[in-house]
Amino acid sequence: MEQKYKKVAYYPGCALEGTGHSYNRSTKEVGKALGLDLVEVENWNCCGAMEVKNIDPKIQTYLSSRVMSIAANEMGFDTVMAPCNGCYHNLKKAEYDLGQDAETAEVVERLSTKAGHETYKAGQIETIHALDWIKDSLGEEGIRQRVKGGLKGLKVANYYGCMYTRPRHIFPEKDKGPGSESTLKPHYMDDLLAAAGAENVDFPLKTACCGGAHTLSDSDTSTRLVLNILRAAEASGAEVIATECPTCHSGLEMHQIRAEKKLGEKTGVKIVYFTQLLGLALGLGARQVGIHENVSDSLGFLKQKGIA
Amino acid sequence: MRPLAEIATAIDVAGRSPDAVAGATELLGLGEAVLEHWLAAHDDVPTAGAREGFRLLALHRQGAGGEPSFNACRETCRELVFHYNLITLDAAHADTARRLAMMAMVAMHLYLFISGKLESAKLGEFCCSSRPVRANAG
Numbered sequence: 001m002e003q004k005y006k007k008v009a010y011y012p013g014c015a016l017e018g019t020g021h022s023y024n025r026s027t028k029e030v031g032k033a034l035g036l037d038l039v040e041v042e043n044w045n046c047c048g049a050m051e052v053k054n055i056d057p058k059i060q061t062y063l064s065s066r067v068m069s070i071a072a073n074e075m076g077f078d079t080v081m082a083p084c085n086g087c088y089h090n091l092k093k094a095e096y097d098l099g100q101d102a103e104t105a106e107v108v109e110r111l112s113t114k115a116g117h118e119t120y121k122a123g124q125i126e127t128i129h130a131l132d133w134i135k136d137s138l139g140e141e142g143i144r145q146r147v148k149g150g151l152k153g154l155k156v157a158n159y160y161g162c163m164y165t166r167p168r169h170i171f172p173e174k175d176k177g178p179g180s181e182s183t184l185k186p187h188y189m190d191d192l193l194a195a196a197g198a199e200n201v202d203f204p205l206k207t208a209c210c211g212g213a214h215t216l217s218d219s220d221t222s223t224r225l226v227l228n229i230l231r232a233a234e235a236s237g238a239e240v241i242a243t244e245c246p247t248c249h250s251g252l253e254m255h256q257i258r259a260e261k262k263l264g265e266k267t268g269v270k271i272v273y274f275t276q277l278l279g280l281a282l283g284l285g286a287r288q289v290g291i292h293e294n295v296s297d298s299l300g301f302l303k304q305k306g307i308a
Numbered sequence: 309m310r311p312l313a314e315i316a317t318a319i320d321v322a323g324r325s326p327d328a329v330a331g332a333t334e335l336l337g338l339g340e341a342v343l344e345h346w347l348a349a350h351d352d353v354p355t356a357g358a359r360e361g362f363r364l365l366a367l368h369r370q371g372a373g374g375e376p377s378f379n380a381c382r383e384t385c386r387e388l389v390f391h392y393n394l395i396t397l398d399a400a401h402a403d404t405a406r407r408l409a410m411m412a413m414v415a416m417h418l419y420l421f422i423s424g425k426l427e428s429a430k431l432g433e434f435c436c437s438s439r440p441v442r443a444n445a446g
Contacts, residue, residue, distance in 0.1 A: 162380040184383065204387040204414050209380045209421050221424035228420060232413040235406070 005128065005137040009071035009080040010038035013087035013246075014046050020084065020246025022290030026275035027083050027130055029289055033282045034146065036137055041071050041080065047090040057097075058107045064094035065108050068127070069120035083130035083275075085163040085245035089170070091127040096170040098122040129164065130275065131188040131244055132181070140195035148283030150197030151307060156277070157203035157238035157269070158189040159229065161210060161248040189244055189274050196281035201236040205229050210251045223262060226255035230267040239305075240298070242274040249273060253295040270298035280307050309348060310341050312423050319419060323412025328404045332395040335408075335415045336364060339388050342415075342422050343367035346378075349431035362389050381421050387414045 016024035031038045044067050046052070048060030068091060071080045082088040097104045099122035112119040128136070134143070165171065165183035174181045181188050186207065190200045210229060211222030229252065233241050243249040252271045259265045272294065279289035286292065286308040291299050302308035310318070315338050322338065325331030340363055344354040347370060359365040368385040372378040391411035395404055 166379050166382075167376050184386070204391070204410060205384070205417055207383045208417050211420075211424065218424060218428060221420060221427065225417065225420050225424065228413055228417050232410065232417075235410060235413065 003137055005036065005079060005081070005133050007037040007039065008128070008133065009075055009077035009125075010040045011044055011047075011067055011071070011080050011082045011087060011091070012040065013044075013082060013084040014049070015084050015086070015246035015250075019250045022293035023083060023246050023249065023273045023275060025293070026273055026279050026289040029284055030134070030275045030279045030282065033279065033284060034134065034138060034142075036133070038081070039075065039077070041067055042075065043070065047082075047087040049086055049090070053090070058104050059111075060090060061094040061097050061104050062108045062111045064090045065098060065120040066112070066115070066117065067091065068094070068125045069112065069118055072120065072124040073118040077125065079126045079128060081128050081130060081133045083244070084247070085129075085161050086247055088127065088129045089163040089166075092170040094120075095122055095125075095127060129244070131164075131192070134278070135188045135192055140191050143192055143195040143278070143281075147196050147281050149281060149307065151193065151277060151281050152197055152305065154198045154277070154305060154307060155201055155237050155239045156193055156198045157201050157233035157236055157241050158193065158206055158274070159203070159210075159233075159241050159243050159248060159252070160186045160189065160207050161212075161243075161245045162207055164245070165207060189242055193242060193274060193277060196278055198242075198277065198281075201233075201238045203233060203236045203238065205232045210248045211255075212247045212251050219258070220262075222251065223255045223258045226252055227259040227263065227265055227267070230256055230259070230269055233269050234267060238269055239301070240270045240272050240277070242272060242277055244274050250295075256296065270301055271296040272298055272302075309344060312342070312345055312419070312426075315341055316416070316419055319412055319415045323409050323415075325408065328395050328408045329399050331408050332392045332411060335411050336362075336388060336392045339364050339385065339415050339418050340367055342419050343371055343385075346371045346422050346426065349426055349429075360389075364389060378425070381418055384414060384418045384421065388418065 012024050028038060045063055048063040053060040068080060071077045082091055109119045165186055168183045174183050194200055209225060211225035256267055276289040276291060286299055299308060319338055322331045322334040347354045355366050355370050357366045359369055364385055391407055391414060394407050
């Protein structure tokens with residue numbers, strides 16, 4: 001039987017070409033190490049993120065649908081993987097809206113025709129997150145078999161952010177009982193990192209808002225929200241916060257520094273992408289997974305723990 | 309209604325309460341008070357009803373009506389209830405003090421999230437007319 005998600009279309013999205021560069025690097029390296037193929041969507045565009053959505057949600061739906069149309073109609077894929085929570089959320093939302101709202105489908109058809117590409121139709125492609133990609137292709141046992149050094153009891157708080165599971169109705173594949181991802185208490189990152197040897201701590205703010213939307217309009221609120229997440233992670237016993245979204249990751253890193261400078265509140269917990277941790281567990285080098293590109297300096301700590 | 313700024317201070321105090329059950333009860337009530345602010349700012353009358361046995365969850369459900377982004381605090385509310393249950397159902401547990409401190413952090417997150425949203429939307433205590441009062445109180 002062919003392995004699930006062995007070869008998928010890869011939609012990195014804008015953030016992974018900028019602040020989330022190390023997430024892009026580590027995702028690709030982990031894919032290679034696990035024997036999973038990523039083929040980048042050709043000539044992709046922004047998913048519409050928050051900016052376009054705020055102006056006109058239907059244009060955001062069109063932008064996301066164009067990415068899915070290229071992957072499905074021009075490249076022949078039935079699965080597109082988006083590691084960014086914002087992109088993942090927007091593609092899922094576009095999929096839902098196109099299937100439910102005739103007016104949206106009509107606007108997308110009109111814009112697609114004008115832009116000169118085939119219109120994306122709901123159901124042509126499945127959008128998955130990087131967590132689904134690894135968890136559903138290899139599972140924990142597959143990770144255990146491939147782990148080399150492992151994470152050796154590293155205490156990790158897994159932070160999923162607020163867009164990975166919300167709103168529930170755009171993720172029909174979740175909450176399907178044992179084995180499926182939960183929108184109330186997501187666990188895929190916990191499962192993968194535990195399989196790699198990490199010790200996951202109970203972390204009550206794993207899906208709490210990091211204040212990403214306030215970052216520009218009200219930085220102080222964002223800093224206080226992030227500081228609360230960092231403190232809660234430390235109080236839970238975590239040495240590292242594992243992330244799976246470039247926006248959350250940057251927010252945690254930047255506001256950790258800002259909290260110290262502006263509020264005099266220093267926290268020592270490290271912030272690392274789950275793909276970086278997984279890569280290290282698989283025996284990849286720290287530079288290979290871009291640890292040096294993170295703002296949060298974790299290299300010394302990871303070396304001390306014997307992980308990097 | 310208790311002013312939002314007072315709620316933040318009260319969360320800190322309740323999280324250090326020597327009586328964990330009283331502290332947890334206070335934190336649950338403070339969570340409800342934060343949600344009441346959100347509803348009042350939207351000209352809604354906060355429900356007296358309960359959902360899954362908790363008014364906090366009913367208030368959250370009421371507040372999320374027509375505002376999907378408000379669901380970003382859904383699990384924060386549920387974690388608050390979870391910690392309340394942990395503490396009140398087994399107050400003699402060795403982890404109770406730690407659980408109470410964690411519950412205070414969860415309550416603080418709810419406070420920061422909702423007060424941030426109110427401030428962004430210039431609602432409630434953050435509307436133009438009340439801003440000087442709030443600034444002077446700070």
